[in-house]
Amino acid sequence: MAEISLLSPYKLGKFDLSHRVVLAPMTRQRSYGNVPQPHAALYYSQRTTNGGLLITEATGVSDTAQGYKDTPGIWTQEHVEAWKPIVEAVHEKGGLFFCQIWHVGRVSNYGFQPNGQAPISCTDKPVVVEETGPDVFPMDFSPPRRLKVEEIPSIVNDFRLAARNAIEAGFDGVEIHGANGYLIEQFLMDHVNDRTDEYGGSLENRSRFALEIVDAVVGEIGADRVGFRLSPFSDYVDSWDSNPVALGVHVAQALSNRGILYFHVIEPRMVRVDGKLQIPYGLRPIREAFKGAFIVSGGYNQESGNKVVAEGYTDLVAYGRIFLANPDLPGRFKVGAPLNKYDRTTFFTSDPIVGYTDYPILEPAA
Secondary structure (H helix, E strand, C coil), X not given: CCCCCCCXXXXXXXXXXXXXXXXXXXXXXXXXXXXXXXXXXXXXXXXCCCCCEEECCCEECCHHHCCCCCCCECCCHHHHHHHHHHHHHHHHCCCEEEEEEECCCCCCCHHHCHHHCCCEXXXXXXXXXXXXXXXXXXXCCCCCEECCHHHHHHHHHHHHHHHXXXXXXXXXXXXXXXCCCCHHHHHHCCCCCCCCCCCCCCHHHHCHHHHHHHHHHHHHHCXXXXXXXXXXXCCHHHCCCCCHHHHHHHHHHHHHHHCCCEEEEECCCCEEECCEEXXXXXXXXXXXXXXXEEEXXXXXXXXXXXXXXXXXXXXXXXXXXXXXXXXXXXXXXXXXXXXXXXXXXXXXXXXXXXXXXXXXXXXXXX
């Protein structure tokens, strides 16, 4: 039997994938006024292969979910109608398309919030960010407002309605964004969550909000259309946990019990051993706790992706920056072609072409 690799087919629930290379969700900030634009149809269709899985950039579930300029929404009918031709462009090429639904929580400021109000979170502690660099969003974070217990069901319902809207727009399913220090992870992580009610304290309590969202979304569109993303080892936007393995395993078991389609987890940072980048394999206990399809992301290339798939460490590997710069990434992997280099300076600009749809694609073989 041939060794399983990134280019091996995979049965993802009721969906047949032709390979295991996934387009990771990546904020692109080209949805002017939160409305998806026609140029997104070209961007996503360029990265579509017959039988390939794509996950959209993070997509807001409400007007309070906003924290960055020109990120897409899925909470109004206008958003639904704008997404439809984009989804259709992916489906026309045989792709499978999931919408990542998102609330930034305290990673925001008054200028992004309706009526200039305070961002909402599990806490009233503001974000304290000291790091600088090309991948850090320059932003002044406004102090958040702690959600009251009686307000939380309304936020849960925003995710449910966003999932319903995504299916109406034609998406095959949704990925709930519980990673990168945004609202769901603010509840999950003990460095941020300082609540003393049923949504704070114990790991079970800190997970309550996330799992209420999962239950609501599953109840609306079915578990076979739901994925969940987590980054237990991250410290992005001042959000981290004192025991990331325990957090990851607890969430994995809870999601596994609910029978969702996949669990998408961001790998701990790559480590350098003898001058070479190595994968620390920090997700193994989390992977073992989840019985459905498992997706990893974070710094993989073709060689390391093949390795973790062959060893059963994961089922699928999500690629971000190199998929951004190489719209035909699975094809390049297949023929061993060199990869385009990505340009960080154009990751978050608003240009509808430059750094978006102008990366070179391999010419078809004669």
